[in-house]
Amino acid sequence: MRQVQSLNDHLVVFPDSPGGAWAHRQIGGEAPQMVAHASGRPWLAGSWAPEDLVVSAAGPVRVAVFGLSPVTPGRLESLVSSVRDLPDLDTLARSLPGNTHVVASVHGQVRFQGTVTGTRCVFTARLDDVPIASDRADVLAAMIDAEPDEDLVAASVTYGMLFTPLGERSWWRGVHQVAADSCLVIPGDGAARSVRWWQPPEPNLPLSQGAAVVRESLREAVAQRRPQQGRLSADLSGGMDSTSLCFLAAEHSPDLLTFCWTGGSVINDDPFYAGRAARLLARAEHLTVPDTDAPPVFAPPYWAIDTEAPRATTRGMNAIRFGIQHLVEHGATRHLAGHGADELFTGGAAYLRTLFRRRPVTAWRQLRAHRALHCWPLVPSLAGLLSGGDLGAWWRRCADDLARSTPLPRTPALGWGERIPATPWATRDAVRTTQTVFHDVADQVAPLAPDRGQHEALTALRSAGPVLRLLCRDYAAEGLPLELPYLDDRVVEAVLSVLPHERYSPWRYKPVLATAMQGLVPEVILNRTTKGDCEEPVDRALRQHVPDLLDLFADSLLARRGLIDLSKLRTTLITPPHTGDVWSAQLEATIGAELWLREIASRPAVPPALAGPARGGAGQPRRAPDLEETP
Numbered sequence: 001m002r003q004v005q006s007l008n009d010h011l012v013v014f015p016d017s018p019g020g021a022w023a024h025r026q027i028g029g030e031a032p033q034m035v036a037h038a039s040g041r042p043w044l045a046g047s048w049a050p051e052d053l054v055v056s057a058a059g060p061v062r063v064a065v066f067g068l069s070p071v072t073p074g075r076l077e078s079l080v081s082s083v084r085d086l087p088d089l090d091t092l093a094r095s096l097p098g099n100t101h102v103v104a105s106v107h108g109q110v111r112f113q114g115t116v117t118g119t120r121c122v123f124t125a126r127l128d129d130v131p132i133a134s135d136r137a138d139v140l141a142a143m144i145d146a147e148p149d150e151d152l153v154a155a156s157v158t159y160g161m162l163f164t165p166l167g168e169r170s171w172w173r174g175v176h177q178v179a180a181d182s183c184l185v186i187p188g189d190g191a192a193r194s195v196r197w198w199q200p201p202e203p204n205l206p207l208s209q210g211a212a213v214v215r216e217s218l219r220e221a222v223a224q225r226r227p228q229q230g231r232l233s234a235d236l237s238g239g240m241d242s243t244s245l246c247f248l249a250a251e252h253s254p255d256l257l258t259f260c261w262t263g264g265s266v267i268n269d270d271p272f273y274a275g276r277a278a279r280l281l282a283r284a285e286h287l288t289v290p291d292t293d294a295p296p297v298f299a300p301p302y303w304a305i306d307t308e309a310p311r312a313t314t315r316g317m318n319a320i321r322f323g324i325q326h327l328v329e330h331g332a333t334r335h336l337a338g339h340g341a342d343e344l345f346t347g348g349a350a351y352l353r354t355l356f357r358r359r360p361v362t363a364w365r366q367l368r369a370h371r372a373l374h375c376w377p378l379v380p381s382l383a384g385l386l387s388g389g390d391l392g393a394w395w396r397r398c399a400d401d402l403a404r405s406t407p408l409p410r411t412p413a414l415g416w417g418e419r420i421p422a423t424p425w426a427t428r429d430a431v432r433t434t435q436t437v438f439h440d441v442a443d444q445v446a447p448l449a450p451d452r453g454q455h456e457a458l459t460a461l462r463s464a465g466p467v468l469r470l471l472c473r474d475y476a477a478e479g480l481p482l483e484l485p486y487l488d489d490r491v492v493e494a495v496l497s498v499l500p501h502e503r504y505s506p507w508r509y510k511p512v513l514a515t516a517m518q519g520l521v522p523e524v525i526l527n528r529t530t531k532g533d534c535e536e537p538v539d540r541a542l543r544q545h546v547p548d549l550l551d552l553f554a555d556s557l558l559a560r561r562g563l564i565d566l567s568k569l570r571t572t573l574i575t576p577p578h579t580g581d582v583w584s585a586q587l588e589a590t591i592g593a594e595l596w597l598r599e600i601a602s603r604p605a606v607p608p609a610l611a612g613p614a615r616g617g618a619g620q621p622r623r624a625p626d627l628e629e630t631p
Contacts, residue, residue: 009046009047009048009049009052009476010046010047010048010134010135010136010139011044011045011046011048011053011066011101011103011134011135011136012024012027012044012045012046012132012133012134012139012140013043013044013103013110013112013132013133013134013186014041014042014043014044014045014110014130014132015110015130015131015132015186015187015188015189016037016038016039016041016043016105016108016109016110016188017041017108017130017188017189018041019128019129019130019189020041020042020130020132021041021042022130023127023128023130023132024041024042024045026127026143027045027143032047033045033046033047033048035053035055035062035064037062037105037108038057038059038060038061038062038105039108043062043103043105043110044064044103046134048066051228052066052067052068053065053066054069054071054072054073054076055073055076056073056076056077056079056080057077057080058077058080058081058083060106060107060108061080061083061084061104061105061106061107062080062104062105062106063076063079063080063083063089063092063102063103063104063105064102064103064104065096065098065100065101065102066100066101066102066103066135067098067099067100067101067120068098068099068100068224068225068481068483069096069097069098069099069100069224070097070098070224071096071097071098079092079095079096080092083104083106085106085107086104086106086109086111086185089102089104089106089111089183089197090197093113093197096489097220097221097224097488097490098221098224098488099115099119099120099483099484099487099488099489100115100120101113101114101115101120101122101135108187108188109185109186109187109188110133110184110185110186110187111183111184111185111186112133112178112183112184112186113178113182113183113184113197114135114178114180115180115465115487115488115489116180116181116198116461116462116489116492116493117180117340117461117462117464117465117487117489117492118164118167118168118180118461118462118465118466118469119465119466119468119469119472119484119487120135120469121135121137121168121177121178121180121466121469122135122177122178122183122184123135123136123137123140123170123175123176123177123178124140124175124176124178124184124186124192125140125141125143125144125146125174125175125176126144126174127143127144131186131191131192133184133186133192136308137170137171137172137175137177137308137309138172138306138307138308140172140175141172141174141175141307144174144175146172146173146174146175147172147173147174148171148172148173148596148597148600149169149170149171149172149173150433150561150563151433151436151437152166152169152171152437153171153310153558153561153563153593153597154426154429154430154433154434154437154563155433155434155437155438156310156312156589156590156592156593157423157425157426157430157558157563157564157589157590157593158402158422158423158426158430158431158433158434159402159420159422159423159434159586159589160312160420160423160582160585160586160588160589161312161463161467161585161589162312162463163417163459163463164180164448164458164459164462164463165179165441165444165445166437166441167462167463167466167467168180168462168466170309171308171309171310171596178194179194179196180462180465181196181197181198181199181448182194182195182196182197182198183195183197200448200449200454200458200493200496201493201496201497202497203451203453203454203496203497203498203499203500203503204497204499205497205498205499206498206499206502207498207499207502207503207511207512207515208515210494210495210497210498210499210502210503210512211498211512211515211516212516213494213497214491214494214495214498214512214513214516215516215517215520217488217490217491217493217494218244218248218485218486218491218494218516219248219251220490221485221486221488221490221491222245222248222249222251222252222336222485223248223251223252225249225334225336225483225485226249226252226253226334227333227334229333230331230332230333230334231253231255231256231257231330231331231332231333232249232253232255232256232257232332232333232334232335232336233256233257233258233259233287233327233330233332233334233335233336233480234246234249234256234257234258234259234335234336234337235258235259235260235335235336235337235338236258236259236260236274236277236278236281236286237260237261237270237274237338238260238269238270238271238272238273238274238275238276238277238525239270239273239338239525239528239531240341240509240510240513240514240517240521240525240526240528241338241341241342241345241486241513242336242337242338243273243274243277243521243525244338244513244517244520244521244525245336245337245338245485246258246277246281246284246336247277247281247517247520247521248520249336250281250283250284254283254284255283255284255285256281256283256284256285257284257285257286257287257327257330257331257332258278258281258284258285258286258287259287259289259323259326259327259335260274260278260286260287260288260289261289261290261291261294261323262288262289262290262291263290263291263292263537269530271288273524273525273528274288276522276524276525277521277522277525280522285330287326287327287330289323289326291319291537293322294318294319294322294323295318295319295322296319296537296541296544296545297315297316297319297537297538297541297542298315298541298542298544298545298548298549299318299541299545299548300545300548300551300552301318302314302317302552302591302595303317303595304592304595304596304598304599305473305474305477306473306477306599307596307599307600307603308470308473309466309470309596310589310592310593310595310596311467311470311474311588311592311595311596312467312585312588312589312592313467313471313588313592314588314591314592314595315538315542315584315588315591317474320471320474320475321474321478324475324478324479324480325478327480328478328479328480332480333480333481334480334481334483335475335480335481335482335483336483336484336485337482337483337484338484338486339464339468339471339484339486339487340461340464340465340468340484340486340487341486341510341513343457343460343461343463343464344457344461344486344487344491344492344495345495345503345510345512345513346504346509346510347453347456347457347460347500347503347504348413348414348456348504349366349367349370349412349413349414349504349506350413350414350415350416350452350453350455350456351451351452351453351456351500351501351503351504352366352367352370352385352414352501353385353414353452354450354451354452354453354500355453355500355501356385356386359501362501363385363501366501366505366506367381367385369506369507370412370506371412373506374412374413376412380411380412381412381414384411384412384414384415385414389415389416391416391445391446391447392442392443392445393442394415394416394417394419395438395439395441395442395445396438396439396442397419398419398438399434399435399438399439399442400435401419401420401421401422402421402422402431402434402435402438403422403431403435404421407421408420408421416455417456417459420582420586421582422434423572423583423586423587423590424568424569424571424572424577424583425564425565425566425568425569425572425590426563426564426565427562427563427564427565429562429563430562430563430564448462451500453500453501453503453504454496454500457496457500458496461487461492465487468484468487472484495512498512509528509529514526514527538584542576542584546573546574549573549591550570550573552591552594553566553569553594556594557594557597557598557601558590558593558594558597564590569590572587573587
């Protein structure tokens with residue numbers, strides 16, 4: 001068995017049953033903190049900071065909020081007083097700001113849910129026959145002696161970053177990840193089941209009205225991030241996303257510390273706009289660091305801090321650590337970043353398919369604008385607007401594309417998503433396994449919303465959420481919690497309430513955020529028409545560190561498993577294909593998978609207290625969860 005890399009800051013949830021009490025005894029001293037059900041049996045166990053768990057009780061009802069939240073015990077107590085049964089928790093959850101898990105024990109039943117973007121996830125498994133749950137997959141994997149899901153590893157190596165629903169799948173066999181829009185329900189006796197509790201809002205607000213709601217939700221999300229001790233820091237790149245957070249934070253944190261990298265390519269104008277914004281944030285302290293001071297991307301050492309899942313973004317991990325150290329040295333104890341804003345405020349043109357059936361003239365006008373911006377030919381554009389095809393068929397085409405030896409034709413972004421080719425270094429076995437995985441998805445997948453614009457937005461958000469959750473873990477490991485206000489549930493709901501054709505207008509960049517920040521953020525930022533460019537130094541660093549990457553894969557665990565062809569990987573690194581940044585992102589995912597397998601292999605055995613014997617006797621298998629789906 002493997003030892004979980006750090007059992008600090010984790011939560012394990014147990015059913016209100018004799019089996020749950022038995023399961024709790026198996027983790028012993030590895031979970032030093034415990035909260036009980038009304039029955040007195042163990043309910044929550046793990047390790048957490050006092051401010052990260054707020055618990056309230058009313059008779060047989062217990063509700064806990066786990067994570068950063070402005071909710072006080074008194075406020076939570078007033079909300080809990082109205083809970084009579086599990087469905088009542090829907091209203092309670094929708095009223096909570098912040099980015100948190102919500103756990104409830106109601107009349108012997110347990111409900112456990114994360115966030116709607118997957119920045120906080122719920123995992124479940126069976127220890128012997130007892131359903132248990134946690135906010136971390138690796139904690140459960142250690143408890144049940146799970147093995148890595150090599151099918152998912154093959155898909156990552158073959159395709160790169162995995163999109164939802166694959167992005168919401170646990171990397172450990174026998175550990176199930178609950179969908180972001182669902183909660184886990186564990187009865188006192190019986191199988192755990194997944195229940196969909198959250199639906200995206202109807203996108204019916206005009207831009208002017210919706211932007212006002214977005215402004216207030218963002219203002220609240222940023223205000224609650226002010227640390228009780230130390231300083232709040234924030235990225236100030238010069239882009240609209242991070243700059244908006246800085247001006248919102250300055251309303252409540254006069255000692256704000258901003259952080260800006262300088263450099264990039266010769267056409268990178270981010271530092272210019274960051275400087276303009278910094279001069280207007282007169283009370284803040286501004287930390288500016290040349291990117292040449294930091295370790296270059298793709299440079300060794302290569303490392304992974306835990307074993308929950310591979311990192312999909314690995315190239316800049318040493319630079320991130322370098323920046324965090326600078327911020328901590330200047331007194332930062334919590335950091336804001338604008339990650340998630342691109343997925344929230346920008347999108348393709350898939351919304352036009354729904355719009356065309358409701359407002360054809362408006363759809364036609366916007367299609368003409370998209371064609372002009374992206375040079376889309378007329379016939380493929382019309383075909384994309386009018387063609388049918390369900391989501392399952394799109395996944396099957398993606399599976400078929402993996403076997404192509406020729407580049408995929410570029411098509412207007414009016415479908416279910418971008419189809420990309422297999423990595424040049426994936427073996428035939430890896431490709432065949434990935435095709436099987438994709439076909440399995442195709443047989444079960446369903447759109448995330450009736451409106452195609454909403455589906456596209458939710459796909460982007462729920463694909464990015466789990467990736468960014470791991471980035472938050474990287475920051476926390478260095479002693480600086482990372483906060484992503486754009487991905488708070490209430491902020492996401494506010495943005496998704498805006499009409500898609502006004503949210504994704506082709507005539508304006510991020511119109512919802514720009515309108516929401518009018519009068520607060522300088523117009524020079526809101527009206528900016530350029531985007532920072534850092535790809536030139538990235539390409540240069542990649543070429544420089546090809547020997548280091550070859551050394552990393554010289555004794556590759558992926559190669560031992562027959563998933564990558566080392567000779568083809570070497571050829572690709574030395575003579576990169578002309579496919580933009582697609583292959584570079586795929587390379588990062590492959591590096592992440594390799595480092596993850598090595599980290600697993602390096603872990604010593606789990607202490608007996610954490611592993612625990614099976615109640616049914618030696619050798620009895622630890623079963624995968626029988627998780628029922630309830631619509």
